[in-house]
Amino acid sequence: MKLSALIFDVDGTLAETEELHRQTFNAAFAQAGLPWYWDEALYSRLLEITGGKERIRHYIASCGGRPILDQGAIASLHADKTALYAACVKSGAITLRPGVNRLLDEARSSGLTIAIATTTSPANVRALVETTLGSNGLSRFSVIAAGDCVPAKKPAPDVYRFVLERLGLAPDACIALEDTPNGLRAALAAGIPTLVTTSCYGGLNGFSRALAVVDHLGDPGKPCTVLQGPGLEARMVDLAWLRDVARPAPLDRNEQARRTSQSPASPPCSRS
Numbered sequence: 001m002k003l004s005a006l007i008f009d010v011d012g013t014l015a016e017t018e019e020l021h022r023q024t025f026n027a028a029f030a031q032a033g034l035p036w037y038w039d040e041a042l043y044s045r046l047l048e049i050t051g052g053k054e055r056i057r058h059y060i061a062s063c064g065g066r067p068i069l070d071q072g073a074i075a076s077l078h079a080d081k082t083a084l085y086a087a088c089v090k091s092g093a094i095t096l097r098p099g100v101n102r103l104l105d106e107a108r109s110s111g112l113t114i115a116i117a118t119t120t121s122p123a124n125v126r127a128l129v130e131t132t133l134g135s136n137g138l139s140r141f142s143v144i145a146a147g148d149c150v151p152a153k154k155p156a157p158d159v160y161r162f163v164l165e166r167l168g169l170a171p172d173a174c175i176a177l178e179d180t181p182n183g184l185r186a187a188l189a190a191g192i193p194t195l196v197t198t199s200c201y202g203g204l205n206g207f208s209r210a211l212a213v214v215d216h217l218g219d220p221g222k223p224c225t226v227l228q229g230p231g232l233e234a235r236m237v238d239l240a241w242l243r244d245v246a247r248p249a250p251l252d253r254n255e256q257a258r259r260t261s262q263s264p265a266s267p268p269c270s271r272s
């Protein structure tokens, strides 16, 4: 199937944002007078739960977070965190990861559709994209699926299925770009071949079913390293390499023979 779209995750993929999320969660807790502090080790574990409100709820239910907050208080606390996070992003605290801008430009000049499929809140996406890609940055994405737009967050496939439906594309006409096992599971469950770029909080394991794993997309002067998958002479992920990596592997002779023997013989051409 011809590659028609790239679907980008946000946190850890477009930009290394999770450390700022962690810091603004802690700032919101302090602002609310809560005795909570998520250090890096705890936050790494809490990232198993996608979605900030869900993460706070999990912390209360499973990590002893006290006092216990009701849903309304959690939503209000999360809104305060989102405001703090977006303000930090708008101040220029975050830049795009290597190769992201280059690949976005190549996709646009090649007529490829680009979209976003993320668990993070829409306000966070808006702040990141407008700050790093300019005031018209959001218009470069045909679909932006974020936060609570779907009932079930990653690793559920909902957000990717939401994007596919609005793009009107088949899963194998797209490639997803992700950085975590949850994100990879979500994209694969929607049938979308997925490239993984490893990130600070995404870890190095759980990516065996990815098309390939690289440390980042690479840029001139900042070559990437392929951690899993075929070689990359250019040391930068580009559309040609992505098309090649996503191409179905040639069937071996035995497999070809098996499939031929199973397909019903086509009737002889009748020449009238």
Ligand code: XBP
Pocket: 009, 010, 011, 012, 018, 021, 049, 050, 051, 052, 053, 082, 117, 118, 119, 120, 121, 124, 154, 183
């Ligand atoms: C990452 C997440 C989000 C962020 C925090 O989303 O799981 O919850 O950690 O953002 P993705 P919110 O990798 O899909 O971009 O507090 O807005 O949820």
